[in-house]
Amino acid sequence: MASRTRALDAPERAVSRARLLDADADAGFDRLARLATSLTGAPIGVVWLADDDRLLLRSVHGLGVSRGVHGGDLPVAQALCGAVVADDEPVCVDDVDADPRSRDAVDAPTWGAGAWAGYPIRDPAGVVIGVLGAIDSRARPWSPHQRDVLATLAQAATGEVALRVALADSRADRSAAAQRAAASDHVAQEADRQAREAGEQAQEAGAAARYYREQARSASVQAATSDQLAAEAQRLARLAEQHAAEAEELASTLRESLLPARLPDFPGVEVAARYRPGTGASVLGDFYDLFPSPGGWGAVVGDVCGKGPKAARTTALARSTVRALGHTDDDPVAVLTALHGVLHVWFDQRPSFVTAVYAAMGPRADAEGLEILVASAGHPPGVVQRRDGSITALQAGGRALGVRAEPRIALERVTLDLGDRVLLFTDGVTEARPVGGREFEMEGLLDVVAGLDPAADGHVTAGAVLEAVDAHAAGAALDDTALLVIRAVPRRGRAT
Incomplete structure (x- = not known):
């Protein structure tokens, strides 16, 4: 009682x-x-x-x-x-x-x-x-x-x-x-x-x-x-x-x-996260999360259209929906498709949308490292940096969630050896610009990553990228910025 x-x-x-x-x-x-x-x-x-x-x-x-x-x-x-x-x-x-x-x-x-x-x-x-x-x-x-x-x-x-x-x-x-x-x-x-x-x-x-x-x-x-x-x-x-x-x-x-208090520690995975609200933003519109899934781990980075209380409600719904579905389903396309269905009803013909990239990760069966399935719905493509310093951008694709009745999700497979890393981010990175100046763009991000030590840990990489974005925007970045760096490291109990 x-x-x-x-x-x-x-x-x-x-x-x-x-x-x-x-x-x-x-x-x-x-x-x-x-x-x-x-x-x-x-x-x-x-x-x-x-x-x-x-x-x-x-x-x-x-x-x-x-x-x-x-x-x-x-x-x-x-x-x-x-x-x-x-x-x-x-x-x-x-x-x-x-x-x-x-x-x-x-x-x-x-x-x-x-x-x-x-x-x-x-x-x-x-x-x-x-x-x-x-x-x-x-x-x-x-x-x-x-x-x-x-x-x-x-x-x-x-x-x-x-x-x-x-x-x-x-x-x-x-x-x-x-x-x-x-x-x-x-x-x-x-x-x-x-x-x-x-x-x-x-x-x-x-x-x-x-x-x-x-x-x-x-x-x-x-x-x-x-x-x-x-x-x-x-x-x-x-x-x-x-x-x-x-x-x-x-x-x-x-x-x-509306953001995770701390990121979990998974064997074989090093994750660094950065988030910075845009100038004058009262409540965030970008989000990220990391959680266990049936076959490994799931990581999501998303961008909600708008700012303030309405965007915060959508952010809370999108993040909790992805986490609930990702706990029981290893298929990243199925997770984003289900999120699309929830958002389509939630928006109820209101002019709004959410872009997201979802990475379903698991340990490689043949060697140390990670197998990753990356599903994208209208979100900026991720970037892969190999331990030898080579850099590639993933394929962009898909369509923003919640806009039309039928979803369109792009899927790409990525294999990471030890020391390789993948960067997932929102458009607050690539679209950052000073007042009256040009955007940072994907070329700017690739140039920054190319100049970093490929052997450095994920926190060094994430900090250097955000510092370069801030320097380019000269303190005038209007949009939120979210960034995840996922790096393959030795699993505990196994020889490197």
């Missing part, structure tokens, strides 16, 4: 701060409910949000259903998804009539539920504030893939909540700082007016010595008050600057949450 009490206390703060229940419709949650149906095959997808001790139906998508008909307000203990909030974990029920967690739910007959699955939506503190679920009218088992899909969509909903809470807090801080700054300006103006009046009174005091002394004394008192008010105005101005810095720190923290 302790976790349930916590879950019913904290959501009111997160839900109200993010104003998640203000509008009659919510396009972000509606898209996630629609994705739950299209990617699991279940006829109904839903998003519930907790408000005090009740659950409110926020979004629903499916055959002949609506929020008004299917009851949007129930006590947690009586709702179909109440077990997710009570247990603080996902619940997948294959047969509603046979499972005590949902058999007595008052809304199960309303939904006509035979089977259902729910995954928790959390606030930034990790407290459950809602449930993303799928409902089927017949009893059925939930496959591992369907569970991964629902977990990924719940993570995307959690990211959406975190983003809205962060933006709401940032707006509140900025508004409060602006009000305090306006108040301090008013105080300073009033102090200045009083000081002028004191000076005028002092000049008129020459008519009589006593009157002059009295007015001089009064002017002295008012001048002291003016100094105090001016000091208070300066204090409030410093406080406004502090709140502005805190808002920028909040945006920086949000950017860091």
